[in-house]
Amino acid sequence: MLGIRERGTAGGAAGKARGGTAERGARAARERPAGRWLWGAGTVLLVLAVHSNWHLASAAWLFPVFLLRYARLRPAWRGLPRVGYALGLAQLAWLASTGLVFVPSVVAVFAVLTVVQTLPFVADRLVAARSGAVWSTLVFPVVLVCGEYLFTLLAGFGDYGVLGFTQHGFLPLVQLASVTGVYGVSFVVAWTASVAHWAWGRGFRWREIRRGALVWAGVLALVLGAGGVRLVAFAPTTTTVRVAGVSAGHPAVRAGERALHGAGTELWRPRNLVRADPRRVRAALAPVTDDLVAATDREARAGARIVVWPETQARVLAPDRKRLLARVAAIARKRQVYVDTAFALHTPRPPYVRNVAALVTPEGKVARTYDKTHPTPMEPMTPGPGEVPVTGSPYGRLATVICYDADFPALMRQAADRGAGLLMVPANDWAGFESLHAQRAVLRSVEYGYAMVRQSVHGVATAVDHQGRVRAAADYFTADRQTLVAEVPVQPRTDTLYSRTGDLFALLCAGGTLLVVALGVRGRRSAAGVPAPGAGRP
Missing domain, CATH: 3.60.110.10 (Carbon-nitrogen hydrolase)
Structure with a gap:
């Protein structure tokens, strides 16, 4: 009897395993076409968003939404390299359109830029995906701004690749640069995409996204409102x-x-x-x-x-x-x-x-x-x-x-x-x-x-x-x-806050990136069952 029960138990477990495998296979089959569509839409929007003679300012707000969603739906080892591939295609299109594709040193620098631009998607997939809290929407923009800043600081190629430059015609938003530099504009655009992706993952159910949506809307209204006031109330002199x-x-x-x-x-x-x-x-x-x-x-x-x-x-x-x-x-x-x-x-x-x-x-x-x-x-x-x-x-x-x-x-x-x-x-x-x-x-x-x-x-x-x-x-x-x-x-010379404080905002994002890395390491330790340093001590 014991042997019969053991065989029955083993058979049931095998049946559940087969059922689980089938379910995962069916889910993968459903997700695969959606994944291809998300990657294609994100890549097209990305090419249109790259700051060029043809770029569309609105595409810069949209392309991260699709690529973030794609990276979440695919296994990390497969999805993230393909996101990097999309970013590389966009850089190649830009280099070809400007004629710089024939300058080897420029191509090498922009290859590094592609890697840097992939890191925010890596951080979102490996860190933000572990939490459903609204704070997780900050991971993507924080790491993106940190990457832009470090590339500008270390690559010796100026501040190319900064997302905020695509918004040069959106003057109420552009006024934020007087406080944070162009990096603040990049942050707002990237955070908007991150919030949209977060809401998408919850089916845009108002009960679940209300708090996060209201926080984002309040910050955006404050930024645009302050920019509008600056344009109207502190307009240039008539001299x-x-x-x-x-x-x-x-x-x-x-x-x-x-x-x-x-x-x-x-x-x-x-x-x-x-x-x-x-x-x-x-x-x-x-x-x-x-x-x-x-x-x-x-x-x-x-x-x-x-x-x-x-x-x-x-x-x-x-x-x-x-x-x-x-x-x-x-x-x-x-x-x-x-x-x-x-x-x-x-x-x-x-x-x-x-x-x-x-x-x-x-x-x-x-x-x-x-x-x-x-x-x-x-x-x-x-x-x-x-x-x-x-x-x-x-x-x-x-x-x-x-x-x-x-x-x-x-x-x-x-x-x-x-x-x-x-x-x-x-x-x-x-x-x-x-x-x-x-x-x-x-x-x-x-x-x-x-x-x-x-x-x-x-x-x-x-x-x-x-x-x-x-x-x-x-x-x-x-x-x-x-x-x-x-x-x-x-007009009389008036310093901006950015000219006084420098890249303080970008440095704060760099500090935030270190926190994201720490959270990622902690998450991997927890997933592997490894106690954090100091855990278990009396």
Whole structure:
């Protein structure tokens, strides 16, 4: 009898096991099509959300919802790598659209960024999934902001990959950057997606999600309400200064290119240019510099008090530098304007070129010369010393950085620390990248509380006030002559909270990430039956 009972018990257990296996198989079969659909929808939205010329701001709020759900429904060992694959596809699409896919160092950096961007999904799957409490919705945004901050701090590639830049047109939300930096905007977008995913997992049953939904709605209302009040109650003053950004017209550019090609050598290489016949080189470079000087005089006569040139469109041999600046100084004295000239200065020693900006004052003097601090990976030149120059003027304190420099928050903070009210940014972009820097300038101005005029040849030139309003824009590719004219508000310098406290919010998220890691380790110990340190002691 005992043997019969044992066999019966074993058979029952085997039957239950088979039943459990079948049930799990049926559940997996039901989930598999849903998982594929979730991954596909999340990936498409992710590609649309990546900050690019085609991005949709709304997609940035939505794509994490689908990928978080996908990661929860699939086994971690299978789902999380596929989420990382989706993120990699989005980065590859961005690199291809901007032409940077052909720069190996950039591809390597963005491969690291893909890994960093996967970590918030890992944290949600392995830590937040263990708890149904509303606090678990904070895991994803906290780890996301920590990753963005550490990548910016350590990768040496600026603050690319930050989700908050996709919201450059949502001004009530963008005002949060004056308190937390762009990282706070990223947090709000990611937390919204996390809350939506949390509610989805509970079937959107109001009784279960009410408390969490009300907390999220209250915080979002506070952020947007405060941003709206800031825009209305603390709007820029009506006192403005007329600023003009000038680029050489297409006819002058084509004339210069023909002259360079006619010289018979590869004069686009700095080494060849400085070794060629100086007379032929001067004749080839003259059409662009002459056009920029003429445009400066034209806009000054029309009423501009500050004129900004683009980055490196003008090219000058070192012996001819003083002559060019003397021509500009004559206009500055006559018209009583500030001219922020910018040019590639070709020198006889390696690396044969400097990327510089020189501010000429209404007294006809060169107030300072600035060398670009952060050359791009495509620019083989020696970086400048990293000191942002600031000069006093009747229109507030004027500062200058060059193009890519504006992607480094620590450098841009120097201008705020030195009381800059207007930041002038000579820039040079390219087709496929023409809008991105112009949009990023919106949040940078809000972060530090200064206006910005960014004159970008081969891109979109913009003038932005300290609250992120675009005062004027000019697209190089849609005009024969790119000229930006804007009335930029002049106001007493007011520091933002972010300019005072720095990356405190991001550091808090880094601390929160350490807590998430501790919770994850504790959860794994509990699942394995391993007592926590100190457990069982009297």
